[in-house]
Amino acid sequence: MRCYVLALFAILPTLLFASPQQTRIEEQAITHTQAQQWGLTDSEWQRYQQLRQGERGIWSPGLDPLTTLGVEANNDAERQRYAELLARKEHQRVEKELAFQRAYNQAWKQLYPTLTPHP
Incomplete structure (x- = not known):
């Protein structure tokens, strides 16, 4: 526990005093990574984020990016x-679930070996 507190105090100045430019760069990197995970461009991901802030986000708050944009x-x-894109993504998901x-x-x-699993 003490190590965690010391580590927090060691990185706290970096977190508190990060430059706005550094913060923007980090946010852009996160956006880019999220967009790539769904096969989207950064601008498509931004549009998805905007749609989530409007009516679509209220009507369908848990909707995935591809369905929202579609x-x-x-x-x-x-x-x-x-x-x-959604059909491909769903295919990948289902294949993983079936393998498991x-x-x-x-x-x-x-x-x-002597028991039958119950549904």
């Missing part, structure tokens, strides 16, 4: 692009 697309080409489910099923059979 629903609020300005034209059919944009809508199609976001739909394709298969591993779980195998583990269950090894640990409890």
